[in-house]
Amino acid sequence: MKPVTIKVNGKSVRAREGEMLAAALLRAGIRVFRRSPQGQPRSLFCGMGTCFECLVKADGRWVRSCITPVKEGMEVEVEEG
Amino acid sequence: MKRAKPQEIKTKALIIGGGIAGLAAATVLEDHGEDYILVDEYPFMGGQYLRHREEYIPRDTETRKQGFALLEKLKGKENIWTSSLVFGCYNGNGEKAVAVSKDGRVFLIKPEKIIVATGAREKFLPFPGWTLPGILSVGAVQALVKTSGTLPGKEGIFAGTGPFLLAAAYEYEKAGGRVLGIFELNPLAKLLKFLPHALDKEKFKEALRYLRLLWSRMKFGWKVERAEAEGEKIKVVMSKGRARKTLVGDFLATGYGFSPNTEAAQICGCEVEYKPELGGFVVKTGEDLNCGDGVYACGEVTGIGGARKSLIEGKIAALSLLGKKDEKLLNQRKRELAFARSLNFVFSVPRDLWKKIPDDTIICRCEDVRMGDIKKVVEEGFSFLRELKETTRITMGNCQGRTCFPIVTEYLRAMGKKPEPMSIRPPLKPVETGIFVEGGET
Ligand SMILES: Cc1cc2nc3c(=O)[nH]c(=O)nc-3n(C[C@H](O)[C@H](O)[C@H](O)COP(=O)(O)OP(=O)(O)OC[C@H]3O[C@@H](n4cnc5c(N)ncnc54)[C@H](O)[C@@H]3O)c2cc1C
Ligand code: FES
Numbered sequence: 001m002k003p004v005t006i007k008v009n010g011k012s013v014r015a016r017e018g019e020m021l022a023a024a025l026l027r028a029g030i031r032v033f034r035r036s037p038q039g040q041p042r043s044l045f046c047g048m049g050t051c052f053e054c055l056v057k058a059d060g061r062w063v064r065s066c067i068t069p070v071k072e073g074m075e076v077e078v079e080e081g
Numbered sequence: 082m083k084r085a086k087p088q089e090i091k092t093k094a095l096i097i098g099g100g101i102a103g104l105a106a107a108t109v110l111e112d113h114g115e116d117y118i119l120v121d122e123y124p125f126m127g128g129q130y131l132r133h134r135e136e137y138i139p140r141d142t143e144t145r146k147q148g149f150a151l152l153e154k155l156k157g158k159e160n161i162w163t164s165s166l167v168f169g170c171y172n173g174n175g176e177k178a179v180a181v182s183k184d185g186r187v188f189l190i191k192p193e194k195i196i197v198a199t200g201a202r203e204k205f206l207p208f209p210g211w212t213l214p215g216i217l218s219v220g221a222v223q224a225l226v227k228t229s230g231t232l233p234g235k236e237g238i239f240a241g242t243g244p245f246l247l248a249a250a251y252e253y254e255k256a257g258g259r260v261l262g263i264f265e266l267n268p269l270a271k272l273l274k275f276l277p278h279a280l281d282k283e284k285f286k287e288a289l290r291y292l293r294l295l296w297s298r299m300k301f302g303w304k305v306e307r308a309e310a311e312g313e314k315i316k317v318v319m320s321k322g323r324a325r326k327t328l329v330g331d332f333l334a335t336g337y338g339f340s341p342n343t344e345a346a347q348i349c350g351c352e353v354e355y356k357p358e359l360g361g362f363v364v365k366t367g368e369d370l371n372c373g374d375g376v377y378a379c380g381e382v383t384g385i386g387g388a389r390k391s392l393i394e395g396k397i398a399a400l401s402l403l404g405k406k407d408e409k410l411l412n413q414r415k416r417e418l419a420f421a422r423s424l425n426f427v428f429s430v431p432r433d434l435w436k437k438i439p440d441d442t443i444i445c446r447c448e449d450v451r452m453g454d455i456k457k458v459v460e461e462g463f464s465f466l467r468e469l470k471e472t473t474r475i476t477m478g479n480c481q482g483r484t485c486f487p488i489v490t491e492y493l494r495a496m497g498k499k500p501e502p503m504s505i506r507p508p509l510k511p512v513e514t515g516i517f518v519e520g521g522e523t
Contacts, residue, residue, distance in 0.1 A: 001134070001230065016229075016230075018134075019228070019229035019230065019231065020224075020225075020228060020229050022225075022229075023225055023228075023229030023230075024229075026233065027231055031214045031215070031313070032214055033214075036212070036446070036447075036449050037448060037449050038449040040212060040449070041214055042212060042214065042446070043215070044214075044217060044221055044225075045212075045216070045217055045218055045221060045446070046202065046203060046218045046220060046221055047217065047221025047222070047223075047224040047225065048129065048218075048220050048221070048224060049122060049123070050202045050203075050342075050483045050484065051446060051483065052447065052478075052480045053446060055479070061185065066221070066224070067122070067123050067124065068124070069124045
């Protein structure tokens with residue numbers, strides 16, 4: 001897989017072309033992808049596009065990161081905290 | 082921002098879902114020179130069974146070989162659309178118009194006939210802590226390994242029920258991970274009593290390969306009590322009767338079999354029926370996989386039975402659509418259904434466990450609805466699912482009940498209520514399409 005660089009909350013993260021965004025985030029040490037209504041940390045869960053726990057913003061659109069392939073220069077926003 | 086009018090496309094047949102069932106159907110139509118479009122919401126074709134990176138393609142069983150041959154045959158064709166989600170189906174003038182979102186654009190496909198092959202998702206038995214980062218579905222671990230070549234951690238614990246636990250643990254370890262333990266909920270005696278009848282040569286060989294590597298780390302009759310975060314690690318407490326066991330790993334993979342994805346079929350007008358021996362609510366079809374009104378269904382949506390059943394059914398559905406019938410395939414399907422029934426029976430969750438889920442356990446992950454909230458409404462004597470939804474907000478979140486509905490169904494059944502299907506309204510998966518959501522896509 002070809003190496004690519006994406007931006008996560010403004011920081012450069014190395015990834016591999018064609019892999020799913022969720023995999024790249026996990027390898028970069030990002031464990032929390034979003035917060036639930038009660039503020040609990042959530043992350044990759046079903047890995048197949050069913051549960052919506054892995055929602056992040058990529059290039060301005062909400063996507064399920066487990067079924068979204070990374071692209072060179074992709075700008076990702078992950079809810080932190 | 083104003084949206085462009087969706088582009089309309091006419092076709093003889095639309096296949097929804099490009100797993101092994103949809104691919105098999107497409108190949109039959111292809112061979113008969115029929116005009117069709119195949120759409121799948123994933124960025125790749127192949128569904129759950131064939132989701133492999135190109136540099137890592139196992140051809141270990143006959144079914145997998147045939148599956149990859151289908152993928153190869155259809156590769157690069159223009160009428161095969163990836164990253165294309167079916168989110169609605171509208172009836173008018175005796176015509177169906179199926180709404181598909183692709184790259185932020187909407188297409189209206191007007192097919193004469195539809196084949197639904199949308200597969201299945203995993204089922205879960207919730208426990209306190211199951212929403213923590215580091216607790217994944219078994220399928221998520223497998224997908225990370227197979228599609229992205231990534232391990233979710235160095236050491237993993239697997240707990241749940243079904244042969245899939247073993248298959249995924251095997252693939253994870255072959256990719257360089259370390260399996261600390263596999264905890265099968267069902268007791269060994271039950272498996273030994275029923276399994277030998279269910280396995281044929283292909284499945285037996287596959288099982289042996291997994292067991293050779295992992296047998297010493299398999300435990301039977303154990304249930305997850307709870308899980309907690311311990312720094313970056315996950316601490317899992319397991320129980321068997323009064324015995325307790327605590328393990329610490331980088332992640333816990335959990336899964337309790339599969340449940341059919343019937344939503345797309347339902348918006349296309351198909352009926353569903355509750356068949357626990359086939360995984361829960363399944364799409365109702367005839368022997369020829371016809372659901373009526375020009376819609377056919379095949380694969381896991383008609384009952385959980387594994388890749389070979391899906392392969393056979395894909396062919397049957399496409400032949401039916403063409404007005405043809407192959408007795409040999411129909412007989413093969415009968416055998417697969419018998420296998421499916423024994424498998425779903427052996428690896429089921431004992432009914433009383435649904436009632437024992439602790440009150441503080443989250444059931445609806447989207448809306449943070451807990452077991453106690455649901456119990457309260459049920460104990461107050463609710464009579465319809467609708468009331469339960471309105472009072473607790475279960476099934477009302479982003480995933481539209483895909484995760485919690487099968488759980489609530491099993492709980493209600495354990496409480497002696499008759500399972501009710503969920504009413505499905507388009508758009509399916511609205512957050513993703515972004516089209517109808519405030520603050521969503523422009
Ligand atoms: C997570 C998971 C992992 C599995 N792993 C294995 C395994 O390793 N070995 C094995 O034998 N069996 C496995 N199974 C069982 C598996 O379901 C079958 O073996 C096989 O994949 C079924 O093929 P299918 O074509 O019926 O469904 P699937 O392979 O599930 O294909 C269905 C396809 O439909 C698409 N789809 C669904 N809804 C829509 C929509 N609205 N719009 C567009 N597309 C849609 C999906 O993206 C998917 O690609 C797994 C099941 C799951 C859920
Ligand atoms: S992890 Fe469930 S949708 Fe991505």
